[in-house]
Amino acid sequence: MRRSLARHQRAVGLLLAGLGAASIGACTEDTLTGVDPDSAPGAGQATVEIELSATELPAWRDTTYTDYALAATSASKFVAQTADIRARILARFGTLPDSVFVGGERLAVERFESGRLRLVFDTTGSEVPEAGGSVEAYALTRDFVTREATWSNAADGDPWTAPGGDLGELLGALEIEELAADTMFLPLTVETDSLLRAWRAADGGTGLALLSPVDGTVLAVEQVVLAFDVKPVGRDTLVETLRSPTANTFVFDPPTPAPGAGLRLGGLPAARTYVSFELPESLSGVELRGARINRATLLLTSTGTPPAPFATTDTLLASIFSLLSNPFEFGPKTPVGVNTSNPVQILPEDMEAGGDLQLSITALVQNWAASDPDSMPELNLGVRVLPEGGGLAYWEFGHREDPARAPRVRIVFTPSTGFDLP
Amino acid sequence: MRRHTGRAVGRVVIAVASAGLALTMGAPPAVAQTPVTALGLGAPVSPIDARSAALGGTGIGFETGSVSARNPADIALYRQPVLGITYAPEGVSVKGDAGNADSGRSRMAVLRGAIPFDEWAAGVAFAAELDQDWQLSFVDTLSVEDGAFPFTEQRSQDGGLSSVNFTLARRLGSVSLGAEYAIVTGRLQQSFRRDFEPAIDDPSRFLGSVSGITDWEYSGRRFRFGAAVGLTDDIHLGGDVSLQGALTAERDTIGAEGLTRKFDMPAAFELGASARVSERLMLTGAGGWTGWSGAEGGSDDFVASNVVWAGIGAELTGTRLMGVNVPLRLGLRRTDLPFHPRGRDQLSERALTMGLGVRVAEEQARVDVAVEIGSRGDLGGSGVEESFQRLSITLALFQN
Numbered sequence: 001m002r003r004s005l006a007r008h009q010r011a012v013g014l015l016l017a018g019l020g021a022a023s024i025g026a027c028t029e030d031t032l033t034g035v036d037p038d039s040a041p042g043a044g045q046a047t048v049e050i051e052l053s054a055t056e057l058p059a060w061r062d063t064t065y066t067d068y069a070l071a072a073t074s075a076s077k078f079v080a081q082t083a084d085i086r087a088r089i090l091a092r093f094g095t096l097p098d099s100v101f102v103g104g105e106r107l108a109v110e111r112f113e114s115g116r117l118r119l120v121f122d123t124t125g126s127e128v129p130e131a132g133g134s135v136e137a138y139a140l141t142r143d144f145v146t147r148e149a150t151w152s153n154a155a156d157g158d159p160w161t162a163p164g165g166d167l168g169e170l171l172g173a174l175e176i177e178e179l180a181a182d183t184m185f186l187p188l189t190v191e192t193d194s195l196l197r198a199w200r201a202a203d204g205g206t207g208l209a210l211l212s213p214v215d216g217t218v219l220a221v222e223q224v225v226l227a228f229d230v231k232p233v234g235r236d237t238l239v240e241t242l243r244s245p246t247a248n249t250f251v252f253d254p255p256t257p258a259p260g261a262g263l264r265l266g267g268l269p270a271a272r273t274y275v276s277f278e279l280p281e282s283l284s285g286v287e288l289r290g291a292r293i294n295r296a297t298l299l300l301t302s303t304g305t306p307p308a309p310f311a312t313t314d315t316l317l318a319s320i321f322s323l324l325s326n327p328f329e330f331g332p333k334t335p336v337g338v339n340t341s342n343p344v345q346i347l348p349e350d351m352e353a354g355g356d357l358q359l360s361i362t363a364l365v366q367n368w369a370a371s372d373p374d375s376m377p378e379l380n381l382g383v384r385v386l387p388e389g390g391g392l393a394y395w396e397f398g399h400r401e402d403p404a405r406a407p408r409v410r411i412v413f414t415p416s417t418g419f420d421l422p
Numbered sequence: 423m424r425r426h427t428g429r430a431v432g433r434v435v436i437a438v439a440s441a442g443l444a445l446t447m448g449a450p451p452a453v454a455q456t457p458v459t460a461l462g463l464g465a466p467v468s469p470i471d472a473r474s475a476a477l478g479g480t481g482i483g484f485e486t487g488s489v490s491a492r493n494p495a496d497i498a499l500y501r502q503p504v505l506g507i508t509y510a511p512e513g514v515s516v517k518g519d520a521g522n523a524d525s526g527r528s529r530m531a532v533l534r535g536a537i538p539f540d541e542w543a544a545g546v547a548f549a550a551e552l553d554q555d556w557q558l559s560f561v562d563t564l565s566v567e568d569g570a571f572p573f574t575e576q577r578s579q580d581g582g583l584s585s586v587n588f589t590l591a592r593r594l595g596s597v598s599l600g601a602e603y604a605i606v607t608g609r610l611q612q613s614f615r616r617d618f619e620p621a622i623d624d625p626s627r628f629l630g631s632v633s634g635i636t637d638w639e640y641s642g643r644r645f646r647f648g649a650a651v652g653l654t655d656d657i658h659l660g661g662d663v664s665l666q667g668a669l670t671a672e673r674d675t676i677g678a679e680g681l682t683r684k685f686d687m688p689a690a691f692e693l694g695a696s697a698r699v700s701e702r703l704m705l706t707g708a709g710g711w712t713g714w715s716g717a718e719g720g721s722d723d724f725v726a727s728n729v730v731w732a733g734i735g736a737e738l739t740g741t742r743l744m745g746v747n748v749p750l751r752l753g754l755r756r757t758d759l760p761f762h763p764r765g766r767d768q769l770s771e772r773a774l775t776m777g778l779g780v781r782v783a784e785e786q787a788r789v790d791v792a793v794e795i796g797s798r799g800d801l802g803g804s805g806v807e808e809s810f811q812r813l814s815i816t817l818a819l820f821q822n
Contacts, residue, residue, distance in 0.1 A: 031525070031576075037562040040577065041460040045634065047616065049566040294618070294629040295568055362630075412566055417634030419612045421671055421683050422462045422721035422761070 045417045047294060050283055054400040054407045059278040059378065062399050062407060064259040065332035069270035069389025072146045072249035076122050076390065079135055079219040080252065081212040085309035085392075086151070087252035088164055088211040090144050093226045094204030094246035096196055100230050100239050107232035112196040115188040115228035117172070117210075118242075123179045125220035125391070132177045133217035137186055139168040139195075140206040144247075151253040164251060165209045171195070176219075185227070186210075196228060204246055220391075224248060256310065256392065261401065262303050265318060265346070266385040267310060267394030273300070273383045274327035274334070275407065279368060286415050289369050295412040296365035297358050298381070300397035301405035302351040312393030316385050317343040320359040323380035336382065340364045343386050351395050354405070359383060365411060455518030456806045457525065458769065458798050459556045462724040462761025463685065463717065464582055469532040469549035471508045472816035476777025476792035477735025478753025480708035483660035483694030485652070489534040489818050491547040491587055492692060493648035493662045494600030497536035498543045498591035505535040506818035512794075517807040529553060531814065541593045551583040554610050564629070569621030571629050581610035583640055583669070596652040600662075606642035606669060606687070611635065635675070642669040642687060656698040664690040669717075686716040688728075688760075702740040708733055714760035724761050727768045731757035735775065743780075751777045751792070762804050769799035769806060777814070790816040 054060040071077070080087035099108050117137060144165070145155035153159050160166050174186035188195065199205045212219065224245055229238040256267050264271035275298070281289050298320065305311045322337035341360035351357070361381060368376050385394075398405020458465045468474075469491035474481030481490035487499035489506025511528035529550050536545035557578030564571045583606060591600035613635040621627040648662030666687035673681040694708030709732035717726045735753030742748065752775070759769040773796025781788050792814040801807040 031557045031559055031578075037560045037575070040558055040560055040575075041456045041556075045614070045632070047564055047629075047632065049568070051567065292630070292632045294632065295627075297568065410567060412564075412568060412629060414616070414632040417614060417636070419634065419636035419673075420681070421610075421638065421685075422724045 045414050047412060047414045048286065049410065049412045050288075051408055051410045052279070054277070054409075055403065057277050057279070057409075059276070060400050060407075061277070061328050062263055062273065062275045063328070064262070064264045064271050064273055065327070066259060066264075066267075066271045067269045067332065068272055068384065069268065070147055070249075071251065071268050071389075072149075074250070074268060074389040074391075075387060076125060076220040076222055077224075077248065077250040078252065078392075079210050079212050079217070079221060079250075080309075081215055081217050082309070083215070085218075085252055085254070086164060087250055088209045089221060089224060089250045090140065090146075090149055090165060090207060090209050090248070091224050091245040092144075092204035092207030092247040093199055093243050095243055096200035096204075096226075096228075097230070097241065098200065100232055100241060102232050102235060102237070102239060107235060109230050110233045111231045112193040113229040113231050113238055115192040115196060115226060117186040117188070118223070118225040118227050119174070119184050119186060119210075119219075119221055120223035120225075121179060121182050121184070122220035122222050123182050125218075126179055127216070127218050128176050128179060129214060129216035132175060133212055133214040133219075134173055134175050135186055135210055135212055135219065136173045137171040137188070138165075138209050138211065139171055140165055140209055141168040142166040143206045144249075146247040146249050149249055149251055150255060151251045152255075164211070164253065167209060167211075171208060192228065207245075207247060252392065254309075256394075257307070259396075261399045262396040263300060263399050263407070264394050264396045265383055266316060266388075266391075268389060268392050270384070270388040271394060273397070274323065274380075275382070276323075276326050276328055276378055276380045277409070278378045279365070279409070279411075281373065288411070288413065288415075289373060290416050291369055292414045292416075293362060293366045293369050293411060294414060296360070296362045297410045298361050298383075299408040299410060300357045300359070300383070301407070302354050302357065303396045303398055303402075303405060304354055305352045306394055306396060310392050310394055312391065313348050314391075314393065315348065316346040316390075316393065316395070318346050318357060318359060318383055319343040319386045320361060320381060320383050322364055323382050326378065326380055327382065334380070334382075340381065346385070346395055357395075357397065361409070369413070455516050455523055455558075457514065457516050457556045457558075458759060458806060458808060459527070459553050460579065461759070461763070461769075461806065462721070462726055464552040464554035464761075465759065466712075466729075467529060467531060467550035467553050467582075469547070469551075471506060471532065471534075471818070472510075472777055472790035472792040472814035473751065473779055475510070475794060475812075475814040476751035476753060476775050476790070477706050477737060478708070478733030478775055479731070479755040479757070479773070479794075480694050480706050480733045480735055480753070482662070482692055482708045483650070483658050483696050483706065485656075485658045485696055485698070485704075487536070489532065489816060491532045491534055491549040491585075493650060493660045493694075494545075494587075494589040494602035494646055495591050495598040495648040495650040495660065495662070496600070497545040497589055498538070498541075498593040498598035498600060499650065500536050500538050500543060503535075503537045503821040504818060506816055507533045508814055508816040510812055510814040512810045512812035515809045517801055517809070519801075523558070525556075527553065527555065529555075536589070543589075543591045543593075545587075545589040545591070547585075547587040547589065549585050549587060551585050551606065551608070554579050554582040563622075564618065569624055569627050571618045571621050571627075573616050573618045573629075575614065575616045577614040579610060579612050581608060581638070583608040585644065587646075598650040600648045600650075602644075602646040602648075604644040604646065606640065606644055606666070608640040610638040610640070610671075612638070636673060637675050638671050639674050640669060640671050643667050644687070657695070658697075659693070659695045661693040662691065664688075666690075688713040688715075688717055702738055704737040704739070706735050706737070712760070717760065721764075723764060725764050726760050727758070727762065729758040729760050731755070733757075733775075746780055749779050751775070751779075759798060762799075763806065766805040767800075767803035769804045771798040772796050773810075773812075786820055788816070788818045788820070790814075790818070
């Protein structure tokens, strides 16, 4: 009886071992590798590319809005005297002190002994003739409104007597043999005490203008600071004090052409391209909404090189961002969403040849494809240069009505897999 | 001037992953390097044990019962409870114009249990029905205006059909009769994944990966009736008839639209006989017909055709190996396969079979082994061809 039981247990053990081995390997198949893609079976869905011209999208609208950066808010301001452009910096110093701290004690200013303008240049954006250049500071005889001043006007509707600013007394000059350093000082050669007292009394007065009389000079000035030495009452020592301008802009000639129908990026005032469009729900029977968007690109075709001095050989950066509303309802102040991709380079050699600026809108189109048609019927986006107001240069691109250069949307996508049984 | 000119716009301009596209667009089906499990509803699996496999894939009309799941009357031939499992892995070489691709399959062909009581016997069997497992990978390059993107693609089907069979049989003298009700069930998961590498000429450009997955659930039922007759002590006959309802396949995937497909499943009949021509030699033969042509689901790609199968085998007993009786078996078989690419010849499977068996654990367990070497289809005619070597192992436990 015990022997029979033992035999039985061995047999059961054998069977269980077999069951275990079977269950581990049941219903499996090794991977076939290196299969010919042209004859591989299965429901792998095709990845396809489409390209849609703005002319094929009935709801497509595009425009250029400006004034996102002005000369007054530009990071660099320019002094220029070339055949293509004349530019002058206007500044006003309105917070000059009537007392200074000396050793923890506040003392009245007895006298402004001397003064100078500290100029910080962007040397990569500046050039001076081989024979040397110069910068001169003139008192303005007429006030200006910072955000409105242009080469022609001191303020909106208020023209200068002499375009470029009504110049008065020469305050000082700086000879520049070469831009060896990025910081230089332009000494004030007038009677400093009376000049600065007058500025202090009149909140900077009418201010000053910086210009260059030497042809071939272009100076990108990142900072203008008034430095002056103060003699406090009752002390023999001088105290150096610094003041930034309370008003600072630059004016230039020729003025930036107003945008036409072409789509503009950059320049001053800074221009952005805003676009609104709807994608088709399906194309050639292939559903686009609901598909996996592998890549989506907005292509803007350059109209070529802008006129001097608005052309550039520098590489600018373009950034594309979503808009939270339709820009054709809310205008230039349409709320801005997030950047939809990393900035891309605007390569001058491509743009000069009428090439395409390719901007990734993958994330935006992915959101569209994943959303309900009612919740996201249209795509709204904007394009700008980074940083805005970095210079006068701009690029223009074809708009919807430009048949040869109309914007295009290129999408690489994979439709939803149509798994089925035979 | 545009960087790219002469393009069609506003429509699909470039398409890749050609096989998938071809299937989607209804173009002629891809046939080369296609495993038979990827044809139609898959490859039928014979729910037979290793002894039957070694004897030309017969498994019907034996003088003793088998742990196959063919003739429900066979379980009445057992005198003691039995439980058997058959595991059948196979190595496969799938042929194609671009070369051969090697693979391997493994499946549990049948798990059969039976308990006799008086002249009756009751049994249950879990049997493989259709194998739909396959997976493959390949590399290719997607060339679009945005660049050339190499990618690796994987496609797979995981699952198939099986049945749970409830059997009742009765012995009436030299005749046994059996009836069986089967629940046909199963799941299938279809998936693919495409992983792109950065563009060849500009690594800063990339495409997101793509994947898809769908689950199907099968349900159906089948009735089978069989008889086994001992004409003499040495000659035995068996046969069975199957009637099957429609197979329902329901797509059951989160986020995907539900879909129900129905397939008319085939009726079938099988006949087999065995004869002991000498004390040591038994000959057997079997064949059958399955009406698969009604199972066509309306696909543009595949056709379902009726299946005829036949096999013969011989078993030599009395051979001793290391002091143990070891029956030696040899057989041949040929069977049609039901699914084949539209416009192509129906596939057939041919195999030379062989095997042996041994009783262990003092006659309380039996181990049978079969080896089948054969091929399926032919590249020129059916467009699909694979060679295979299948090993079947049956472990059967008897209660004395």
